[in-house]
Amino acid sequence: MRSLMYSSPQFYTFSLRAIHGKDLDRRYREIAKIARHRRVFEVGCGPAFLGRYIGRERYSGMDINERFVRYAVKEGYDCMVGGIFKDEFPEADVGVAVDVLHHITPREKELIERMRESFKEIIVIEPVCAFNVRLPESLRKLWDSVFGDADGINPFENRQRWQFTEKELMEYMKEMGAIRTYILGRDVVAIFKGRKHRDI
Numbered sequence: 001m002r003s004l005m006y007s008s009p010q011f012y013t014f015s016l017r018a019i020h021g022k023d024l025d026r027r028y029r030e031i032a033k034i035a036r037h038r039r040v041f042e043v044g045c046g047p048a049f050l051g052r053y054i055g056r057e058r059y060s061g062m063d064i065n066e067r068f069v070r071y072a073v074k075e076g077y078d079c080m081v082g083g084i085f086k087d088e089f090p091e092a093d094v095g096v097a098v099d100v101l102h103h104i105t106p107r108e109k110e111l112i113e114r115m116r117e118s119f120k121e122i123i124v125i126e127p128v129c130a131f132n133v134r135l136p137e138s139l140r141k142l143w144d145s146v147f148g149d150a151d152g153i154n155p156f157e158n159r160q161r162w163q164f165t166e167k168e169l170m171e172y173m174k175e176m177g178a179i180r181t182y183i184l185g186r187d188v189v190a191i192f193k194g195r196k197h198r199d200i
Helices: 009-020 022-035 066-074 108-118 137-146 166-175
Strands: 040-043 059-063 078-081 094-098 121-127 180-184 187-193
Touching (some): 022 094, 022 121, 022 187, 066 078, 108 121, 108 187
Parallel strands (some): 040 094, 059 078, 094 121
Antiparallel strands (some): 180 187
16 A cells, blocks of 8 residues: 555655755755766656756656656656566666665665666665654554555565664665765765766
8 A cells, every 4th residue: 555645746746845855955956966968767756856957858767656657747757657677777878766775675786786787877865764753663654654655565564674874874885886975964875887887
């Protein structure tokens, strides 16, 4: 079952702003700065919020949520319904995953490897902790199912394991192959070189 956050693109965007505040714009501006003039493909793109910072001509995305993809397409973005583990990624220079890894744990390494095979560079942004609501586990699970990160795909028991300190998460990203990691607000940014990398 999906939480209210995933019931509509508008409520999703509202929820992101409520959760991240000023950090939301900061993280997307950071991606746009790193990507520069290159073509960007976003896995788990949602309603293509990142597209506003990249531009329609250089942005494309994939998400399993059909409502989100329909909204993105209506807004003029090149997005498709698809599964990030089974469907082919289109041609692009930079692959982006924002708030995706904690949704798919314990398969995050598999996704990173898929992206490294497909793109020249990969930008990952993840929260240090997936659950910032300080409640007993039973109440956290209820909160998650109604208002939180329940996406209807990965169970709560998997997602709640995404708990790190800043140092631990940066080290974990390096273990997966990141060449650079740093803190941005309450998130960790990790940069990976893909196997299609070349100097541009």
